[in-house]
Structures are given as structure tokens and as C-alpha cells.
Amino acid sequence: MQVKINVHINMDYKFRGQCPITSALDILGDKWMLVIIKQMLIEDKKTFKDFIESDEAIATNILSSKLKCLEELGIISKTQIPDNKKTNLYLLTEKGLALTPIIVELSIWSDENVRGINSIMRDSPEIAIMKSNKDAFIQMIKDNYKAKTEKYY
Amino acid sequence: MQVKINVHINMDYKFRGQCPITSALDILGDKWMLVIIKQMLIEDKKTFKDFIESDEAIATNILSSKLKCLEELGIISKTQIPDNKKTNLYLLTEKGLALTPIIVELSIWSDENVRGINSIMRDSPEIAIMKSNKDAFIQMIKDNYKAKTEKYY
DNA sequence: AAAATAAATTGCAAGATGCAAGTAAAAATT
DNA sequence: AATTTTTACTTGCATCTTGCAATTTATTTT
Known part of the structure; x- marks a missing residue:
């Protein structure tokens, strides 16, 4: 018998202290977060496949966890296209666009x-x-992003 | 007999590709690089001890390797105070100040x-x-940093 | 019904970071 | 002059993060 352990996702992010800059880096300071944001903002990437096929070649497990994290933080949103239940759309929120x-x-x-x-x-x-x-x-850049993505809202 | 293996320090940094943003993040995109820059730029830290005692509490081995890396990249410089052979001074170069x-x-x-x-x-x-x-x-911020550190040049 | 596609998850390897202890050289104290 | 303290490290080992290949599930296309 297999027991599925439900790993609780920690929404209370662990910050190193009270400094705003360090806190920003507690979120953004790794190898992938800002690369993913860049791909969305200026390379038009919006689906899992888009990111996988990018030059930087992120691994699927890392991409999956980073997208989850960005969504939990409200930096991106995850939606569906109307007539497609397979493809997810990842879009920058205002919080994400503010990273421009x-x-x-x-x-x-x-x-x-x-x-x-x-x-x-x-x-x-x-x-x-x-x-x-x-x-x-x-x-x-921001206006351009909004113009290109507004049809999905 | 102990054999000291001379680990070659890789000055040809491994970049993920030709994108300028991703290349910047190949250098800066980790937990510590920009935190150290911040501590120097706005918290006046300049010695090994200064960094160790900081709020963010970086471990000595990590600090040592990051300072070495920043120096190799020309983002900081390592010097000595005239009458003190023990204490090293780490100062931002123009390249480092350009991160402001x-x-x-x-x-x-x-x-x-x-x-x-x-x-x-x-x-x-x-x-x-x-x-x-x-x-x-x-x-x-830049002028202030230069004013405070010019006596060491 | 079978094949292909999108978005994951899993297991294990490799790398980065964290922690505690130790070291060497210089400086300060006794 | 001898001892202690300080500074800037290094070392070994534990843990956490990332990387890679294979597998999985649901959906869409043929």
C-alpha cells in the first residue's frame, strides 16, 4: 500500500531579516526566477512548453517548482485558454510587471x-x-506586454 | 606526505548563453552576491569581520568564496590598510558601483x-x-561611497 | 483506438550552501 | 617575551537546491 504524504507548501516565506533589499533577494536571488520573468516579459513565453524550449534550457522539475512559487507570490498567474484543457497560460501580474x-x-x-x-x-x-x-x-515594455496578453484576460 | 592539489580557478565563467540579462544573472543570480554588494554600498562593510557580523549572517566559507569570485570579476578590489597586515579591505570598483x-x-x-x-x-x-x-x-549613494572610501586609495 | 502533446512527478546524481571546528599569521595584552 | 585575542581564512561533513533521464497523467490529434 502506497501512502501519499501531503507536503505542506510553506506560504510563510523564510526571509533573512528586515532589510527590503535582502527580502527581495530572498525571492528573486537564485538562478532562475528573474530568467523566467525575462522570458515572459520580453521573449513572449507563456506556456510550460515555451519555457522548456527556451535557450536557457531549464529542467522540467525546476520549472514546475519555480512557476508554482511565482504564482504563490502573486508575481504570475496561471490560467487556461478557453478551448484547451491541456495548455496552461502563465502571465505576469502587475507585481510581476513591476520587475521591469x-x-x-x-x-x-x-x-x-x-x-x-x-x-x-x-x-x-x-x-x-x-x-x-x-x-x-x-x-x-510594459505596455507592449499588456497589449500582447490582454486577449487572455 | 601531503600533496597540495592546486585547484585552478576558472576565469572563463560558464554562461548559459548570449542573452545579456541571463549573463548578468549568471554572475549575480544567487543568494549572496547582491547582498554583499548592498552591505558594502549602503552599510559601510569593508572587512571580513564586518560581513561576518552582519544581520544576514553569512558563513565564513561562503563569504570567502564569494569575495574571491567578486574580486576575480573586478566588481570589488582587495587591499590592505597601511599599518595593519592582518585586516583586508574589500572595496567596490566602478564596475561594482555601477550596480547601484x-x-x-x-x-x-x-x-x-x-x-x-x-x-x-x-x-x-x-x-x-x-x-x-x-x-x-x-x-x-555613489558619491557618498566614494567620499567615505577615498582615503583608502 | 492509437499516437502525439503538454504539464507535470519521481529517483538519483551533482553542486551549492550551512555549520562547527580548526588553523595560521598578526596584533594586543600581560 | 610569552600568552591571549583577533582576523581571515580552510576543512569536513550535513543538508538543501539544482540537474538529468525516465515515467506518468490527462488531453488532443490522427
Whole structure:
């Protein structure tokens, strides 16, 4: 006889302390969280399959657990397409979209400071525009995301 | 007879691909890197002891390996105080100071989106000022850091 | 009915992090 | 000068996280 143990999912996240920055990193500070957010925000990924097929090649078990975590935190939402019971849609919430400035700053820092170390890094001409008008660029990315996903709400 | 194996330190960092954002996260995307940067930038930590005594309580072996890594990447520099051969000084380089916008954005996102989950999060009145004039605030943090550390150069 | 697809879960291997204890060199105290 | 304390580590082992391959379940397509 098999006994199924019901592992309780801990919604009271374990934070290292009272510092806001450290608390943000208690959520985002790992190998995958912000990569998944980036894939949704600027690479149009929304289904489990989309993420699996991405360049970064996340393993299915990790993806599954990270998506669960992001959903519990309210950073993404999980929905279904009307005529398809198989495919789940993962979409950024406002809380998730509010991460856009962080993604943009990571982009800029990387372009200026990591390019020398990663010889195969892609050169995106957008970064110049991004730098010249950060706020507008951030707003553009968000509006773009909302426009592309509004049909699913 | 003991044989000391010389473990080669891999300066060709393993990146997941050509995306600038993912590459930044290949460096910064873990539990400690940005926490250490934050401690240096806004909590004035500069010696091994300073970091060990911090709220976040990093273990000595982890701290040692992370500092080594940050130094190899050129994000921090390791120096000595003139009349003290024991204490090392770890200071942010320009590359490290350029992370300030990321730290500021993490602060803002956390204040707005993590406060509800981490009940013990500290409320810093600076965040209002930070939001009203981001660029000036970033510049202020950097200038402040440079002013406080210039005596060591 | 059979094959293919999407979204997982499972078991085990490998890597990262955590903890306690120990060490070496320098500095401070006696 | 000898002892103690301090700083910056290293080492060994436990645990937690991530990675990989295979399997599973439900759904959709052929």
C-alpha cells in the first residue's frame, strides 16, 4: 500500500531579516526566477512548453517548482485558454510587471560590464535607446506586454 | 606526505548563453552576491569581520568564496590598510558601483511588493525620496561611497 | 483506438550552501 | 617575551537546491 504524504507548501516565506533589499533577494536571488520573468516579459513565453524550449534550457522539475512559487507570490498567474484543457497560460501580474525596471537595469549593467567576460554575448542595439530614455523604455515594455496578453484576460 | 592539489580557478565563467540579462544573472543570480554588494554600498562593510557580523549572517566559507569570485570579476578590489597586515579591505570598483541602480530598483520593488509578505520588513523613509528622484538618489549613494572610501586609495 | 502533446512527478546524481571546528599569521595584552 | 585575542581564512561533513533521464497523467490529434 502506497501512502501519499501531503507536503505542506510553506506560504510563510523564510526571509533573512528586515532589510527590503535582502527580502527581495530572498525571492528573486537564485538562478532562475528573474530568467523566467525575462522570458515572459520580453521573449513572449507563456506556456510550460515555451519555457522548456527556451535557450536557457531549464529542467522540467525546476520549472514546475519555480512557476508554482511565482504564482504563490502573486508575481504570475496561471490560467487556461478557453478551448484547451491541456495548455496552461502563465502571465505576469502587475507585481510581476513591476520587475521591469530591475530587468532593464540588469541589461544595462551587463552590456557595460559583462560583455568583456562573455565573448558570445549578443549585441542589442536597443540598449542605446534604453539608456537614453529609461522610463519611456520601461513603460514601452510594459505596455507592449499588456497589449500582447490582454486577449487572455 | 601531503600533496597540495592546486585547484585552478576558472576565469572563463560558464554562461548559459548570449542573452545579456541571463549573463548578468549568471554572475549575480544567487543568494549572496547582491547582498554583499548592498552591505558594502549602503552599510559601510569593508572587512571580513564586518560581513561576518552582519544581520544576514553569512558563513565564513561562503563569504570567502564569494569575495574571491567578486574580486576575480573586478566588481570589488582587495587591499590592505597601511599599518595593519592582518585586516583586508574589500572595496567596490566602478564596475561594482555601477550596480547601484539595480540595488535601488530592488529596494523600490520590495517596498511596494514584498512588504505584505515579510511582516518584519523595516520601513525606510528614504524610499519616498528615492522614488521621487531616482537618478539623483543613485548619484548620491555613489558619491557618498566614494567620499567615505577615498582615503583608502 | 492509437499516437502525439503538454504539464507535470519521481529517483538519483551533482553542486551549492550551512555549520562547527580548526588553523595560521598578526596584533594586543600581560 | 610569552600568552591571549583577533582576523581571515580552510576543512569536513550535513543538508538543501539544482540537474538529468525516465515515467506518468490527462488531453488532443490522427
